Amino acid sequence: MSSKSNASEKLSPITLNIYCILVLGGFTAFLCGALTIPFYYETQTLWYKVGIDNTLLRTAQLAGMLALALLFVQITLSVQSTFLKMLFGGARILRWHQRNGVLIAFLALSHVFLVLAPEGMANLPIGKKHWPEMVGALLFALVTLTVVGSYFRQKLNLNYKTWKAIHQPLGYLVIALVTVHVLYVSESFEQNVPKISLLIAFFGIVLQVVIVKLLVWRSKKRKT
Helix, strand or coil: CCHHHHHHCCCCHHHHHHHHHHHHHHHHHHHHHHHHHHHHCCCHHHHHCCHHHHHHHHHHHHHHHHHHHHHHHHHHHHHCCHHHHHHHCHHHHHHHHHHHHHHHHHHHHHHHHHHHCCCCHHHCCCCHHHHHHHHHHHHHHHHHHHHHHHHCCCCCCCCHHHHHHHHHHHHHHHHHHHHHHHHHHCHHHHCHHHHHHHHHHHHHHHHHHHHHHHHHHHHHHHHC
16 A cells, blocks of 8 residues: 555545545646736836846746745755655655756756846856855855756766765755745845745744654664
8 A cells, every 4th residue: 555545534525526626726826926026016127128138038037936835845845744655645746856956057057147148258247246146046056056966976987875864954954045046136025025935934834844854763762
């Protein structure tokens, strides 16, 4: 019997379906809410861009917001809470986690390219004044490293324990860096609603990770 069946045998199919709909509905609402921010809280930079430059920058913002939202989802998938495993099964969550990682890397690359395209490589934001952008560059490198490392783990001769010991802390570092990057690089997040929403999401994900880790620790302690 699968882990999903074991965990969900006490719930009726109707109840499971309702929970699945609520979770997927919440996920959709979360993504849609993130994508509305660049429109409702428009950055002043867009006021000075016209034509294709305006379109590229707007698209860059949307790619960045979607990557931000999916990074939070990625952490939720990675901790594999009992509730999510009960609804969808561990194997399916793992597949989603892997594919979501590739999508995040693609969106991050698109975001970087679309931001730099209107300005050109001659105007790279480098220096103390542009530290939020430098954090973004580090963030992009870490995301790329994490995704590439996951797919080439066996070729790199990394056993699962070693890989996990590297992969998990990198994931937590990425979510912290992306929060800092967005808060200080985007004028949209100078407004109270986006800023508070992002901070709630960040501390919510931290709390989720801590709770899941504590539950796993308690479970292992009881078995010993």
